[in-house]
Amino acid sequence: MSTIFFLIYMFLNMLSTYLKPEIIRNRINNTFDNIAYIRYYIRKLIGQAKSINLQSTLSIDMAVTIRDIARRVGVTKATVSLVLTGGKSSVRISDTTRNKVLEAAKALNYFPSFHARALVKGRTFTLGLVIGEIHSPYYSELASLAMEEAESQGYHMLVSVTRWSVEKELECLDMLLRRRVDGILFATAALRPGVRQFDYLQEQKFPIAHLGFSTGFSSVRSDWEPGMDQAAEYLQGKGHRRIGFLVGSDFELVGDERRIALEASCAKRGLACEVVRCSPTIEAARLAGAQMTRSNDRPSAVIVQSDHLAIGLIRGLHDQAVHVPDGISIIGCDGTRDGESSIPSLTTIAQDLRRQVRESVEIVLQMIANREMPRKDILIPTKLIVRDSA
Amino acid sequence: MSTIFFLIYMFLNMLSTYLKPEIIRNRINNTFDNIAYIRYYIRKLIGQAKSINLQSTLSIDMAVTIRDIARRVGVTKATVSLVLTGGKSSVRISDTTRNKVLEAAKALNYFPSFHARALVKGRTFTLGLVIGEIHSPYYSELASLAMEEAESQGYHMLVSVTRWSVEKELECLDMLLRRRVDGILFATAALRPGVRQFDYLQEQKFPIAHLGFSTGFSSVRSDWEPGMDQAAEYLQGKGHRRIGFLVGSDFELVGDERRIALEASCAKRGLACEVVRCSPTIEAARLAGAQMTRSNDRPSAVIVQSDHLAIGLIRGLHDQAVHVPDGISIIGCDGTRDGESSIPSLTTIAQDLRRQVRESVEIVLQMIANREMPRKDILIPTKLIVRDSA
DNA sequence: GTGAAAGCGCTAACAA
DNA sequence: TTGTTAGCGCTTTCAC
Numbered sequence: 001m002s003t004i005f006f007l008i009y010m011f012l013n014m015l016s017t018y019l020k021p022e023i024i025r026n027r028i029n030n031t032f033d034n035i036a037y038i039r040y041y042i043r044k045l046i047g048q049a050k051s052i053n054l055q056s057t058l059s060i061d062m063a064v065t066i067r068d069i070a071r072r073v074g075v076t077k078a079t080v081s082l083v084l085t086g087g088k089s090s091v092r093i094s095d096t097t098r099n100k101v102l103e104a105a106k107a108l109n110y111f112p113s114f115h116a117r118a119l120v121k122g123r124t125f126t127l128g129l130v131i132g133e134i135h136s137p138y139y140s141e142l143a144s145l146a147m148e149e150a151e152s153q154g155y156h157m158l159v160s161v162t163r164w165s166v167e168k169e170l171e172c173l174d175m176l177l178r179r180r181v182d183g184i185l186f187a188t189a190a191l192r193p194g195v196r197q198f199d200y201l202q203e204q205k206f207p208i209a210h211l212g213f214s215t216g217f218s219s220v221r222s223d224w225e226p227g228m229d230q231a232a233e234y235l236q237g238k239g240h241r242r243i244g245f246l247v248g249s250d251f252e253l254v255g256d257e258r259r260i261a262l263e264a265s266c267a268k269r270g271l272a273c274e275v276v277r278c279s280p281t282i283e284a285a286r287l288a289g290a291q292m293t294r295s296n297d298r299p300s301a302v303i304v305q306s307d308h309l310a311i312g313l314i315r316g317l318h319d320q321a322v323h324v325p326d327g328i329s330i331i332g333c334d335g336t337r338d339g340e341s342s343i344p345s346l347t348t349i350a351q352d353l354r355r356q357v358r359e360s361v362e363i364v365l366q367m368i369a370n371r372e373m374p375r376k377d378i379l380i381p382t383k384l385i386v387r388d389s390a
Numbered sequence: 391m392s393t394i395f396f397l398i399y400m401f402l403n404m405l406s407t408y409l410k411p412e413i414i415r416n417r418i419n420n421t422f423d424n425i426a427y428i429r430y431y432i433r434k435l436i437g438q439a440k441s442i443n444l445q446s447t448l449s450i451d452m453a454v455t456i457r458d459i460a461r462r463v464g465v466t467k468a469t470v471s472l473v474l475t476g477g478k479s480s481v482r483i484s485d486t487t488r489n490k491v492l493e494a495a496k497a498l499n500y501f502p503s504f505h506a507r508a509l510v511k512g513r514t515f516t517l518g519l520v521i522g523e524i525h526s527p528y529y530s531e532l533a534s535l536a537m538e539e540a541e542s543q544g545y546h547m548l549v550s551v552t553r554w555s556v557e558k559e560l561e562c563l564d565m566l567l568r569r570r571v572d573g574i575l576f577a578t579a580a581l582r583p584g585v586r587q588f589d590y591l592q593e594q595k596f597p598i599a600h601l602g603f604s605t606g607f608s609s610v611r612s613d614w615e616p617g618m619d620q621a622a623e624y625l626q627g628k629g630h631r632r633i634g635f636l637v638g639s640d641f642e643l644v645g646d647e648r649r650i651a652l653e654a655s656c657a658k659r660g661l662a663c664e665v666v667r668c669s670p671t672i673e674a675a676r677l678a679g680a681q682m683t684r685s686n687d688r689p690s691a692v693i694v695q696s697d698h699l700a701i702g703l704i705r706g707l708h709d710q711a712v713h714v715p716d717g718i719s720i721i722g723c724d725g726t727r728d729g730e731s732s733i734p735s736l737t738t739i740a741q742d743l744r745r746q747v748r749e750s751v752e753i754v755l756q757m758i759a760n761r762e763m764p765r766k767d768i769l770i771p772t773k774l775i776v777r778d779s780a
Numbered sequence: 781g782t783g784a785a786a787g788c789g790c791t792a793a794c795a796a
Numbered sequence: 797t798t799g800t801t802a803g804c805g806c807t808t809t810c811a812c
Contacts (some may be wrong), residue, residue, distance in 0.1 A: 063570070065805055076783050081807055086501075094781060109590045111567040115505035115514075116805035119788045124505075133534065135727075140530035144523065156565065159549050161537055175546065177501040180453070200499045271517045282731055315731045341672055341705045382591055453790055471791060484797060490793035509804045762807050784811080795800075 039213045064108045072099070072104045082107075084112065120181060126156045127364060128176035132164040136308055137336040138353075139187070142211070145357040146185060153365060155182070164310040166190040171199050175251075183207030183364035189215060189253050207367035209360035213253055218367070218376045220360040224261035224333075227349035227382030228303075231331050234384060235301045240329065242272040244299035246281025246288060248309055255305045258333060262303060274299055282312035289316020299326060301390060307332035307339045307348055314344075314389065329390035333382075344388035352380050454498045462494045463487070470495075474502065476667075504752035508570060517548045517754060518566035518574040522554040526698055527726040528743075529577070532601075535747040536575060543755060545572070556580035563587050563597060573597030573754035579605060579643045597757035599750035603643055608757070608766045610750040614723075617772030618693075619740035621721050622655040624774060625691045630719065633664040634689035636678060638670025638699055645695050648723060664689055672702035679706020682718075690718060691780060697722035697729045697738055704734075704779065719780035734778035742770050 016302035067082040073080070075097060083093050083101040093101075117126045127150050134143045135225060143159055150157040158181055160172035169190040174182055174197070184201075191198050192215045201208055201217065210219040235243055236239075245262050259275060266273035276292075278284040285304070289312065292298050304310035310332030312322050324330050332339055335350025359378050367373050370390055433438055451615050456470040459558040463470070463485060472513055473483050473491040476639035483491075494500075508514045517540050524533045534657040548571055550562035564587070566574055574591075576598060582605045591598055592606065600609040635652050651664060656663035666682075668674040675694070679702065682688050694700035700722030704714050714720050714734055722729055725740025749768050757763050 063805090067805080075808075078784075079782060081805095092781065097781080109566065109586075113509070113805050114569040114786090115508040117807080118505040119503070119509060119790090119805080120807050122788075124788090134524060134537075135527075135530045135534040137525075137527075137728075141524045143530075144525040144551070147524075147549075159537075161534070174501065179504045196499075216808075241599065282727075311728075311731050315733060315735075318733050337672075338527075338701075339729060341676065343705060344710050345459050349649075371801080419798085453789090466791075468792080468800075469798060471789095475791075487797080503789050507791080509789080509806090510791050512804075528784080570797090782812085784809105786807100788806090789812090791802105792805085793800105793802090796798085 005259055008049050026084045040250070043158060047048060062109045063113070064268055064330070065113070066110075068080060068108055069101060069104045069110060069186075072108065073100045075101070090361055093347050104185045122180075124182055125154060126159055126179070126222070127361070128158045128172075128179070128181040129187065130160050130162060130184060132162050132177070134159065134161055137338050138306060138308065138334050141336060142187060142357065144362070147352055148178075149361045150356050153316030153361060155365075158184075162188050168195055170195065173211050183209075185209055185211055185360055186217070187208070187211045189213040191215065203370040205355065209363040209366045209367075209372070211356060211360045214377060218363045218373075219382065220356045220363070220378045220382070222351040223358065223379035224258050224349070224379045225264070225381075227333075227384055228258065228261040229265040229268075230384035231303060231349055232269055232271060233373050234263065235329065235331075235390065236269055236271060238301075238390075240271070240301040240327070241300075242274060242299040242301075244274050244276055244292075244302035246276045246278060246283070246302055246313060248278060248286065248303040248305050248326045258303075258305055272299075276302075278309075280305075280309070282308060285309040286316035286319070288315040289318075289322075290320050293317060293320035293322045298328070301317070302328065303333070303349070305332045305333055307334045307336045307346055310346055310348070310389075311338070314342075314346075324389050331384075331390045335382075335385060339387070347390040348385050350385050351382050355380050391458060436584065439505060449557045453503070454500045455503070458498055459491060459500060462498065463490045465491070469619070472517050478504075484629055495708045512570075514570050514572055515544060515577040516548055516569070516571045517751070518548045518550055518562075518569075518571040519553060519577065520550050520562050520566070520574060521577045522552050522747075524551055527728050528696060528698065528724045531726060532577060532747065535744055536751070538749045539747050543751060545751075545755075547575075551580050552580070554578070558745055560585065560587055569597055569714070572598075574664055575599055575754060576603070576607070577601045579603040581605065595757070597754045599753040599757075601746060601750045604767060608753045608763075610746050610753070610768045610770065611647075612741040612746065613769035613771045614648045614739070615654070615771075617723075617774055618648065618651040619655040619658075620774035621739055622652065622661060623660055624776065625719065625721075625780065626659055626661060628780075629689075630661070630689075630691040632668055632689040632691075634664045634682075634692035636666045636668060636694040636703060638668060638674070638676065638695050648693075648695055662689075668699075670695075670699070672698060675699040676700030676706035676709070678704040679708075679715060680710050682704075683707060683710035688718070691721070692718065693721045693723070693739070695723055697726045697736055698722045700779070701732055701735055701736070703729070704732075704736075712780050719724075721774075721780045724774060725772075729777070737777045737780040738775050739772050740770050740775050742753060745770050 026223040066077045066084070070077045070080045078103050079097060080092060083098050084105065104319070130142060131139055131143055134140050147159070158176065158179065160176060162169040162172050169188055173191070184206070198216065204343050207249055208217045210217045212221055213219065214221060232243065243262070243266060245259055247259060263273050276288060278288040302313065304313055310330055314330055317324060317328060332346045332348040335348050339346030339348050363376055401629055456467045456474070456492060460467045469487060470491050474487050475493065484651050503677060506698055516534045519533060519536050521529055521533055524530045525692070537547040537549070548566060548569065550566060552559040559578055563581065566677065574596070583589070588606065588676045598607045602611055603609065604611060622633065635649055637649060653663050666678060668678040692703065694703055700720055707718060712718055720734045720736070722738040725738050729736030729738050750772070
């Protein structure tokens, strides 16, 4: 009697093992072709029979998966995966199978799920770029170059704009971390010691490079000394004795390095250096230009914190009939493209943006490869480009 | 005898049930604190004991998961998930538990995995933006506005730059589909009927809006007629009889609509309209400007396909001492910001970019909500902004 | 050369 | 109020 019990029990046990939903599904999936509603009804039937969780079964998603391919070809998901991941694995797949799988993938319009892959691999091959804005020439160029550079290294770039708000910057950061980017390029400066995210990233040795600033992580910045010195020398050569410097005050971190470099150079050369401040908008610069014309006692040359503001300043001077470079000499900073075609074209202290981007991406990639990489701070020299405005 | 067999078998069966790796892991995980290497060794031990797959266990990932929180608080993953997803669900969690969970999440620096969530929800709350470039004023403004708009609707924007290459555009598209974006904003024009991706998206009724073009999906474009007509009227009022139109030839689709609108308007008004072509770079426009000065028989006013090229053209004219607007009148198209501060400031036919972006995001969101939404084609009127260049 | 199955982190239906 | 469990789509180890 017990023997019978035993046998029945064994049978049931076997059954229950082989009735594991995943296994049933595999079997059934292999039987039918890729018609979503058949899949749907089958799952539903299984669900009714075995009380399977129906959650997202209810919303039929049309995306094709490796299972659909497997079913069509008559192999298992594993085989399909091996074929599609390039098969660099030691496991070999027969050419017949491989071709069938590839064909099926094409026929069914298969797009591998990035998320599934990210989940299992723990890597996303995506970098994040935290940036204040992307609609000004300098930053859009930066973003553009960064995306290009990342792509050339086999990564994607996830751009995240902070609109220069500290709060938003931390949000962006959270977002990037939730998205599990492999590394981050920082082109803003809110993240500083003491902020929770900062400490976390520091502690995790998270692959980060700071671009244009330096507040604790590896950084890549412009060295303003050579450029500013060339500018001062150039202006001195032209007979200027008093040099103005226009700072857009919201970007203190940006402006200060430049200002300090200029002041040092002026001091060295015995030139007067006068700092003027305005808001970091082109309209403010324009206003500053207009105001400048009202004083008879103004510097004969002004270096402006950015090309963008320089163009505003020139415009403001022009509004008051003070022309550049005859009435006053203007030099911008950054070396953006729009200084080339402006009238007058802009003499500028150019940053090597491409090289900065390249170096910072490289730092991040190195840190991805090895989190123990020591901190690096790279300075990239600026240089004067002489055009018409000074 | 068989009874003993039976009992042993039952025991073994029970054991095997309770030794399901996931269950063991849960139990053990709840016992220890969040120390990655302990986790690692435990898994490894289990692995040795039960021959568990060690795959990614080998690369200890430091990311904190809901399991870590659950373990710390002493509840299950499900509870944690309920707390963290906002608990809008009917299930209620005691305040004690909730607080403990939230605290633990903060203490452990928990960042929910976007990918895991995307996988299970089938939604990413991410839109893709396919765009040709982001370093020119018009497109960087477009990208910027699109990101802002998406964000205000609770979505993120994944920007994907095609560098105006058809091939690259299709790659970008694949990328976005692999990343399972919920919808796509198209600001380029390579995707046309016949292309595999096009047919696929069409068939899937994938949420797409075409911005600036119209090749088969819902679209949002500028209506150039009013703006061009205003421009023609304005120029006519100033006594111009021959109007030139400068097209950057690579953007035929862009240029043609504008040209056709202008030609129609000129015909209506009895004005001559002369089309000049150049490459779509600012340098080419500059060259075109220089060339224009060489002919005595040139139009007295030129409308340029974009502000960007207009600035190049003005610069080219300026190089040859033909000044704007005295020597020749120039009108740009697009209404980008840098026309405001240029010298002379640029008269332009402005697009309402913000509204275009808003409408197209809305279309995409509507299609996400309901794929059966019929196709929509929205035209947004342009208008003349008079400044100094004409 | 291919199949079986576990696991990545999370959600949600159902059970208790 | 909380726990249990299946499943999202994919990779990879192990076994045959």
